[in-house]
Amino acid sequence: MSGRKLLNMLSLRNRLLIVILTSSLIPLSMVGILSYYTIYSILENKIESGVQNNLQQVSLTLDNMLSNLNHVTQQVAFNSSIVNDLQQYLNSKSVYEKSRLEKALTNELNIINFANPSIGLTFYYFKNDHRILFQNFQVKENFDLQSLPVMQQYGGITYYGPHKASNRFDDNNVISVLRKANIADRDDVYVYVETGFKLAEKILQNNQYGMRVDHLIVNDKGMVSYSENKTDYPVGMAYPDGNIPGKSLKHKGYYLFRNISNQGWSVVSVIRESEYNKEISGWVRQFLGFSALSILGSLLLAWLLWRMVYVPLTNFNKEIKQLANNNFHSPIKSMHIPEFDHLLHQFWQMRTRIWELLVEVEQKEKRRADLEVEKLMYQINPHFLYNTLDTMCWLARLNGQDEIDRLATSLNKLLHYNLDKQGQETTIQQEIGALKEYLTLQQIRYDFQFGVEIEADVTVRDLEIPRFILQPLVENALYHGLGDDGMIKVQVGLEGQSHVVLTVTDNGNGLTEETIHMLLHNERGEYKKMGFGIGINYVKRILFSRYGSEATLQMESKVGGGTSVILRLPISKGVDFI
Structure with a gap:
């Protein structure tokens, strides 16, 4: 039996099924083979570019926070009015004069705090006797500068990496700065300022790649000062050498991505190798599932195309029967097919004209x-x-x-x-x-x-x-x-x-x-x-x-x-x- 005779024996539904399955399977197979050989490069570009972009965003956020802290500490430590009042307060023995100066200093510090709403705890710290003065919030009893992770230190200023807030009423993570105050004949007076770390913390915990990503902050000495993976990369650990910025480094079963700031500290994303390779196996499962859905979709499409012809003809027959039963006011349902909708519109006009003639009679x-x-x-x-x-x-x-x-x-x-x-x-x-x-x-x-x-x-x-x-x-x-x-x-x-x-x-x-x-x-x-x-x-x-x-x-x-x-x-x- 020739192919033409066999085709003539097939119904419309079977013809649609053969054509759609053939047109779906051939492109699907070609796309699958091509995708299999290019998936590794695609995933590598996706992950590396995504991680690097995220690291740059985190570094920029931390850099802005540190700049803001630096600005505030400069105002408190070098402002001549504040420094003079503080020096007089420390040297004065008059109770009345101390009270007046205390109010003046409190007002000036409050103005600075109000002008910088992102600033948290602020106070003067006396290093020799560990005394704290003019704090705007109550300080926790276990406050200890020596226990804070040093992020960077130079020129009389120390930046501390993320740590729990020293404010008694706040338990969020913060970063802080300690700067030496410019007071004559005193080298033990420092300004301590904390700021919220909520924004940066949110960015660090964001999972944008469909896998678990941990983050580290490494100080300018190459030591880990903040870690989300304290088991394998605890705080105080020396960061491994050889991690070139912009490239990943395999270390202890992890992929490490690093971004170094202008001040020397850096942010690192840590991804487990199993999580990294999980993306590929997940893609394979998704492709197989997509292939199955594509075949089912092709079958469904063949069935829908068959109904696009059969159902409109059936509905058109119902409209004719309703006209025969004197039902002139039933709404005509749109088929959403221009050709059939045009025929139904013509039929509707004819039915309306018949009804108008009957009303006229x-x-x-x-x-x-x-x-x-x-x-x-x-x-x-x-x-x-x-x-x-x-x-x-x-x-x-x-x-x-x-x-x-x-x-x-x-x-x-x-x-x-x-x-x-x-x-x-x-x-x-x-x-x-x-x-x-x-x-x-x-x-x-x-x-x-x-x-x-x-x-x-x-x-x-x-x-x-x-x-x-x-x-x-x-x-x-x-x-x-x-x-x-x-x-x-x-x-x-x-x-x-x-x-x-x-x-x-x-x-x-x-x-x-x-x-x-x-x-x-x-x-x-x-x-x-x-x-x-x-x-x-x-x-x-x-x-x-x-x-x-x-x-x-x-x-x-x-x-x-x-x-x-x-x-x-x-x-x-x-x-x-x-």
């Missing part, structure tokens, strides 16, 4: 329903107006002026309510008031007597409802079978806190279930010419237009037992009842 249907309601209103109002005008003409012929005046007044009020601002909302109280005017006109119009009862809960009188929904229901009660001694009852009340219920009940002839079905479902059939059901149809449409499916209209009737029409209207949230 829905709005047109709602507008059509509103127009049908408006059309029904114009069918109802002229019909009633014509009948009323006929009645007025009949009354004008048969009765006196008072009756006509009453009729005209009621008609004027009712027409003003019904025809003014059609389609807008009104309150229950206003709707009932218009209904009463309508009933007044109808009681005059019909030649039979009927009673009317209106009961409305006072807590709902200010609730808003659609205009002109009670009159069509009462008109249907008068129109369909109400005779002499008939009774129409209108009730308005609350149902819980969410609905208001309006009920119109009569004791007329009643309706059959078939007639009720035709009225509720707009199946007027043979009654269409008589206007039968126009009022119910109007109320039904105005409720749907205003409330949708939240409002209900029910009819309950029995032949010979009267009819009840029940409206349940939702109450807007946030309405307070009186």
Whole structure:
């Protein structure tokens, strides 16, 4: 079987796996071989340059500290004002004069200490009798200059290497200086000053190379004055010869790196050979681990590339299914792949356009329903107006002026309510008031007597409802079978806190279930010419237009037992009842 045929039989995932593994293993092997032969030189340059840089930083820090100490001791030992006051203090026998001079000296020394915040313990030391005067802090009882490690000594000044502070309240490592004071006829007066060693100590203890590094400070005599490895390089030990600055020296199983200051003292980094070689073995382990991770990463990359094609296609299929299920508002998740994101964006635009078209169709249907309601209103109002005008003409012929005046007044009020601002909302109280005017006109119009009862809960009188929904229901009660001694009852009340219920009940002839079905479902059939059901149809449409499916209209009737029409209207949230 040829290679081309074998390749054609492989799946996309297997092809990606072969290509990525091949492209990963070949460069990895070449890098590994090259790195193995260059690691020693790389580590040597890294360690030596790092150690030398650190040693230079430590030397510079110590040199700055010593310069600061030297400056302070010069002020205390050679300042003419301070020296004169000290000399007078030592020679004076007057208690008052000694007290005055003591205060003056204390103030002058405090000014120097405040001007040099890095300075710690300061005092005058009398070498002959080991007396201490004018110290700014309490000195430890076991203070002994002979026990301090000498770092450098020349010209009447001695620098002591790192040691525990002589301040009773401080246990940090410090370096200190002892300088002879310039007092005539006295050669035993010295100035002793300590400073904090915290910064240098932090630098010395810093491990920057991934291995344990100890440090030594060697004085200008070649003796160790400070050691972090007291076992193999104790304080007082002579430093081995042959350590050239900038180069390492192997000694007693250690690599020694040395940096010599301008004053002759030096800082040495001590690294154990096992720690030094540990870096190489660690690198080998890291390379093997990196190789394993690279192979796993290659496999993962092949799998991810396969999913970059499969998953977007699956998600695209889900979006199409959601569109088929009328889910137009679900967010489209980005694939973070420009090509697929572009397709999804185009699909999103198409889905948005479809939704806009559906909304537009829905709005047109709602507008059509509103127009049908408006059309029904114009069918109802002229019909009633014509009948009323006929009645007025009949009354004008048969009765006196008072009756006509009453009729005209009621008609004027009712027409003003019904025809003014059609389609807008009104309150229950206003709707009932218009209904009463309508009933007044109808009681005059019909030649039979009927009673009317209106009961409305006072807590709902200010609730808003659609205009002109009670009159069509009462008109249907008068129109369909109400005779002499008939009774129409209108009730308005609350149902819980969410609905208001309006009920119109009569004791007329009643309706059959078939007639009720035709009225509720707009199946007027043979009654269409008589206007039968126009009022119910109007109320039904105005409720749907205003409330949708939240409002209900029910009819309950029995032949010979009267009819009840029940409206349940939702109450807007946030309405307070009186």
